[in-house]
Amino acid sequence: GAVVSQHPSRVICKSGTSVKIECRSLDFQATTMFWYRQFPKQSLMLMATSNEGSKATYEQGVEKDKFLINHASLTLSTLTVTSAHPEDSSFYICSAAQGIGANVLTFGAGSRLTVL
Amino acid sequence: AQSVTQPDIHITVSEGASLELRCNYSYGATPYLFWYVQSPGQGLQLLLKYFSGDTLVQGIKGFEAEFKRSQSSFNLRKPSVHWSDAAEYFCAVEAQGGSEKLVFGKGTKLTVNP
Numbered sequence A: 001g002a003v004v005s006q007h008p009s010r011v012i013c014k015s016g017t018s019v020k021i022e023c024r025s026l027d028f029q030a031t032t033m034f035w036y037r038q039f040p041k042q043s044l045m046l047m048a049t050s051n052e053g054s055k056a057t058y059e060q061g062v063e064k065d066k067f068l069i070n071h072a073s074l075t076l077s078t079l080t081v082t083s084a085h086p087e088d089s090s091f092y093i094c095s096a097a098q099g100i101g102a103n104v105l106t107f108g109a110g111s112r113l114t115v116l
Numbered sequence B: 001a002q003s004v005t006q007p008d009i010h011i012t013v014s015e016g017a018s019l020e021l022r023c024n025y026s027y028g029a030t031p032y033l034f035w036y037v038q039s040p041g042q043g044l045q046l047l048l049k050y051f052s053g054d055t056l057v058q059g060i061k062g063f064e065a066e067f068k069r070s071q072s073s074f075n076l077r078k079p080s081v082h083w084s085d086a087a088e089y090f091c092a093v094e095a096q097g098g099s100e101k102l103v104f105g106k107g108t109k110l111t112v113n114p
Helices: none
Strands: A004-007 A010-013 A019-025 A032-038 A044-051 A067-073 A076-081 A090-097 A105-107 A111-115 B003-005 B010-014 B019-021 B024-026 B033-038 B044-050 B056-058 B064-068 B073-078 B087-094 B102-104 B108-113
Touching: A004 A090, A010 A019, A019 A032, A019 A090, A019 A111, A032 A067, A032 A076, A044 A067, A044 B102, A076 A090, A105 B044, B003 B087, B003 B102, B010 B019, B019 B108, B024 B073, B033 B064, B033 B073, B044 B056, B044 B064, B044 B073, B073 B087
Parallel strands: A010 A111, B010 B108
Antiparallel strands: A004 A019, A019 A076, A032 A044, A032 A090, A067 A076, A090 A105, A090 A111, B003 B024, B019 B073, B033 B044, B033 B087, B056 B064, B064 B073, B087 B102, B087 B108
């Protein structure tokens, strides 16, 4: 079946540094990928929609300069948390669409970011 | 705006007992509804989905869910729970038809006692 890989699964960084998280579709091409953020004991909140070859679409309230998204190929999207602060600590999950409609979404295993 | 409510934050059942996890949604049109399961430190796995047709949907791992338009509900059920079912369960609705954007409920944590 379809597999989405996220890397790294866990990352710890110092405040003020930038961290890049990768989301790869391993056996299919994904023109659209999604980035979610999950706070402890909370739901997943959609941050942005990543479109291959074009700018990402951010949800209301998400700082596009803070969370840089690049979707340079049909199998890779990256989320860069710039100038990270402790409040950016969270679980970030990506999903990739094999086609049109959420029925073909595959989720990655998530990346736990801890900012000291 | 679309929203999903999972009234139960935490449910504990005994192994072998039946299970029902509640989900209510708010959506103007015919919703696309989903149930996902998340094990600790893992991503989300799709259990089942409802788009149209038969309102009783069968999923993986012995789960089923019933869409009830009159109650705006999409409750997840399993007749006999296994210890391996312990996880977090999320109900979700597609924000716009064909958009692939999902709105998730806050989740229900399931604990299974031996």
